[in-house]
Amino acid sequence: MKRALVSDQTVERDMEAAAVIRSEQDLVTLRRTLKEIVDGPAFRGSHRSGQFLEFVVETWIAGDFAQLKERLIGVQLFKRKPSYDTGEDAIVRVTASDVRKRLLQHYGWFGTDGEFRIELPSGSYVPRIHRKSPVDAIADSPLEPQPSQEILLADAVIPAPEPRVVFPAPVEVASVVVAPETLSVVVAPAKKRSLWLTAVLLIMAAVLGWWIHSLTHAPTPSAFSVLPWSALFNASSATHVVTSDPNIDAVQGVTRTDITLSDYANHRYVPDPDKLTPEEVRISKLLLSGESSAAAPDAPMTAKIAEIAQTFSRKLEVQASRNFQLSFLKNNDNFIFLGSPRSNPWFSLFQDKLNFRFVFDRQVGSEFIRNLHARPHEQEIYAPSANGGGTGYSFAIIAFIQNPDQNGQILLLAGTNGEATTAAGDFVTDLPRISHAVQKCGIVPSGPPRHFEMLLRTQTMAGVSRETDVVTCHILP
Numbered sequence: 001m002k003r004a005l006v007s008d009q010t011v012e013r014d015m016e017a018a019a020v021i022r023s024e025q026d027l028v029t030l031r032r033t034l035k036e037i038v039d040g041p042a043f044r045g046s047h048r049s050g051q052f053l054e055f056v057v058e059t060w061i062a063g064d065f066a067q068l069k070e071r072l073i074g075v076q077l078f079k080r081k082p083s084y085d086t087g088e089d090a091i092v093r094v095t096a097s098d099v100r101k102r103l104l105q106h107y108g109w110f111g112t113d114g115e116f117r118i119e120l121p122s123g124s125y126v127p128r129i130h131r132k133s134p135v136d137a138i139a140d141s142p143l144e145p146q147p148s149q150e151i152l153l154a155d156a157v158i159p160a161p162e163p164r165v166v167f168p169a170p171v172e173v174a175s176v177v178v179a180p181e182t183l184s185v186v187v188a189p190a191k192k193r194s195l196w197l198t199a200v201l202l203i204m205a206a207v208l209g210w211w212i213h214s215l216t217h218a219p220t221p222s223a224f225s226v227l228p229w230s231a232l233f234n235a236s237s238a239t240h241v242v243t244s245d246p247n248i249d250a251v252q253g254v255t256r257t258d259i260t261l262s263d264y265a266n267h268r269y270v271p272d273p274d275k276l277t278p279e280e281v282r283i284s285k286l287l288l289s290g291e292s293s294a295a296a297p298d299a300p301m302t303a304k305i306a307e308i309a310q311t312f313s314r315k316l317e318v319q320a321s322r323n324f325q326l327s328f329l330k331n332n333d334n335f336i337f338l339g340s341p342r343s344n345p346w347f348s349l350f351q352d353k354l355n356f357r358f359v360f361d362r363q364v365g366s367e368f369i370r371n372l373h374a375r376p377h378e379q380e381i382y383a384p385s386a387n388g389g390g391t392g393y394s395f396a397i398i399a400f401i402q403n404p405d406q407n408g409q410i411l412l413l414a415g416t417n418g419e420a421t422t423a424a425g426d427f428v429t430d431l432p433r434i435s436h437a438v439q440k441c442g443i444v445p446s447g448p449p450r451h452f453e454m455l456l457r458t459q460t461m462a463g464v465s466r467e468t469d470v471v472t473c474h475i476l477p
Contacts, residue, residue, distance in 0.1 A: 020129055020130060040106055042105040048286060051077065053099050056126070057127050060126065068126045073092050092125070094250055099120050103119060116131060117130055227450070228411050231334075232409055233334075235409075237408055238314075240317045240328070240334070241305060241317070241335075242320075242335060242344065243319070243338050244343040244344045244421065248269060248288075251270065251288060252342060258360065260345070264345040302316070304426075307429075329406070331408065334411075335409075337410070337413070339413075340358045347414055350412060353476070354401070355372050355474050357369065368384065369383075369395050369416065369455065377472075378472050382395045387417060391460060395420060395456065396420035397414055397453055398413060398424050398427065398453065399411070399452075399454075401451050401453075423465040426465070441474075441475060456468050456471065
């Protein structure tokens with residue numbers, strides 16, 4: 001029975017592939033799409049993930065679906081021994097999870113306008129490839145009109161094209177008087193009446209739209225009056241963004257250890273290799289061989305922050321957390337740290353200044369947030385229902401604090417997973433939302449800068465943040 005089921009799945013996948021790849025040109029287009037994805041910024045930070053995606057797609061093209069199993073991928077792609085223990089060596093699962101996230105990032109940045117879309121469904125190593133546009137499928141399907149649906153070309157009514165509105169020369173313009181209480185129009189001669197009617201209606205719609213917008217929309221707040229940006233970019237000091245290091249989070253998952261800030265700062269990313277199996281050491285080295293920054297995941301957030309910096313005529317300096325040093329903080333510069341303590345250990349330098357603390361739950365394999373000074377309407381524990389790449393909800397914080405013993409400011413954007421961190425970045429760079437949230441927290445925009453921390457709750461679906469709300473806000477002393 002099981003063998004028959006596998007056979008049916010293979011036949012079904014063969015049929016799906018045949019429906020997608022109909023010609024040699026389709027194959028060329030698909031491979032070009034694959035190369036654009038692998039060479040793009042989403043996969044630039046991980047050569048291994050790019051190789052994985054190329055391997056599974058080429059295997060799919062060849063129709064060798066039976067080869068897309070965890071052990072076989074480990075042997076063929078990662079050169080593992082055929083008898084290797086997939087329970088101990090998670091390289092295939094870790095890489096597949098990373099590929100799924102990078103595909104979501106790619107389509108989040110560039111959209112899905114291409115002819116083909118490539119996906120890697122959760123729990124499977126068989127890619128799902130389908131056409132973005134259904135036009136070809138409709139063109140290829142046979143049309144068998146019923147008698148009542150028969151179309152006769154001779155009887156068909158072809159509508160004339162809509163007239164293009166051409167405005168007459170200035171000397172022929174009819175007078176249009178717009179006043180707050182009335183809108184009067186002197187119509188042009190009859191032969192131009194239809195054109196003038198269209199033009200006048202457009203003018204009326206524009207005036208009415210502007211009037212309604214002015215009544216219902218408050219002006220967008222200026223970054224010069226919105227915390228934390230007014231404090232970070234108004235001063236003469238430079239501002240630095242320190243990106244997260246998702247590879248170090250993955251290493252901690254493989255080795256089942258917590259890397260301290262001391263070890264991280266001294267580049268001891270695998271503190272006790274003697275306590276690990278050879279495969280765990282090898283996987284850790286593979287993870288650490290990638291780029292040290294989260295250039296791809298953090299790029300959209302960094303770009304939004306840089307755009308705000310431009311309004312202050314300031315430049316933004318970006319550094320990878322693995323290249324950061326403690327001595328960099330010994331000045332009056334401002335710093336923005338992206339990622340929680342698991343993906344950016346430098347965060348732990350400031351954790352004792354906060355009410356909201358990140359705690360890693362080893363049994364669940366994810367972080368949660370502990371509220372040290374819970375108010376009557378608040379919880380003491382905020383635990384996510386979804387890990388990275390999942391569907392559910394997760395939490396993040398936006399914390400604006402003083403650099404200890406310095407005059408500079410620190411902004412912390414961190415979530416219980418990568419999607420939540422991105423949601424915090426999206427929230428704080430949305431000037432109307434962060435301005436409203438800060439005022440609701442009790443901070444007056446026109447007053448002196450105040451330090452605060454916000455707890456956010458974000459809904460995620462398939463690894464993408466959908467909706468983010470403020471759970472609570474604390475003003476810090």
